[in-house]
Amino acid sequence: MRRYVSKFIACPLPFTKTNFFLVNCEVESYYASRESNSQGLVRSYLNGSFAKTYATSCATLSEDTSKDSPVSDMLIDSFGRLHTYLRISLTERCNLRCHYCMPAEGVELTPSPQLLSPNEIVRLANLFVSSGVEKIRLTGGEPTIRKDIEDICLQLSNLKGLKTLAITTNGMTLAKKLPKLKECGLTSVNISLDTLVPAKFEFITRRKGHERVMESINAAVDLGYNPVKVNCVVMRGFNEDEICDFVELTREKPINVRFIEFMPFDGNVWNVKKLVPYSEMLDRVAKQFTGLKRLKDHPTDTAKNFMIDGYCGSVSFITSMTEHFCAGCNRLRLLADGNFKVCLFGPAEVSLRDPLQLGADDDALREVIGAAVKRKKASHAGMFDIARTVNRPMIHIGG
Secondary structure, three states, rough: HHHHHHHHOOOOOOOOOOOOOOOOOOOOOOOOOOOOOOHHHHHHHHHHHHOOOOOOOOOOHHHHHHOOOOOOOOHHHHOOOOEEEEEEEEEOOOOOOOOOOOOOOOOOOOHHHHHOOOHHHHHHHHHEEEEHHOOOEEEEEEEEEEEEOOHHHHHHHHOOOEEEEEEOOOOOOHHHHHHHHHHHOEEEEEOOOOOOOOOHHHHOOOOHHHHHHHHHHHHOOOOOOOEEEEEEEEEOOOOOHHHHHHHHHHHOEEEEEEEEEOOOOEEEEEEEEOEEEEHHHHHHHHHHOOOEEEOOOOOOOOEEEEOOOOOOOOOEOOOOOOOOOHHHHEEEEOOOOOOEOOOOOEEEEEEEEHHHOOOOHHHHHHHHHHHHHHHHOOOOOOOOHHHHHHOOOOOHHOO
């Protein structure tokens, strides 16, 4: 950990009134104040609750935050990273049983009364957005199985200051729901699909439904989403031979295929032998598609982005394991049970639901959130240490 900090992370720069700051990194080559009763209560809660880089480009982030945009110190960690992206898990339930997300024996779900209510979701989301968050992504489980998802989308999309409302979905029921979701303010769509072969889809998900996911991808394209992002977790011995077939999806449609390195979570039997590294995936694509060109990435991008000459869409690689992007991380996570998580791979969580239900006001909640953000580490521990660290299954965390 220390060597990463010394190599890639500079001391935080002082913040100006316009909240400019730099992400310190190395450039990668193509290949390689009021005291209330509730605040006091939450302080006591907070004190007992915490028991429980590599970036692709260097740039200032001033363009992300307009001068009139409210930015709270709550969103700035001890390394100067500004967090403007909140992922909200709406449910732990899912209509698939993907191997890398859920153990074969299933998981124990949080009882419904202990999950955030729609009003609690919107209140917490508003707190984050009023403090400077500009993008919210709805995840799960499978977010579209919530019967009130349209109403939640409508309320979230009306939050002043929110620029992007996105969803990550398995696509099983999306085709029918997407027109209404778009009317309710959904602006961006990610659909998970790990194989183009129906039999392999049934194996990896333990369910049928490949054609329904393809239908959802086409429905999103037809509704004008551009790009439609398709997330593909690449696993050796399962689908690495389909990488170039997935790239072909981008030829005539505004699809951004995102190849994701296999990541370790509780119960998914992660093994480094199953990991297909970014370098290998890129090599496969580059050999077959000679018009492959590197695009300029945003400083907070999780992906390394490419396009192919003459193709409508694009190709990206999410390299969480072999070339992490922690130095530019701007993401926070609110889990379905109300726990707040500052790093996908870190086990630390703090409940926002508990102080919320104990009557905490917004200032008290900001204090809890800000303290958690300040504790965020410079980077994750590395894939082998992550594999040995107790964390929740992906379905609990939210994809």
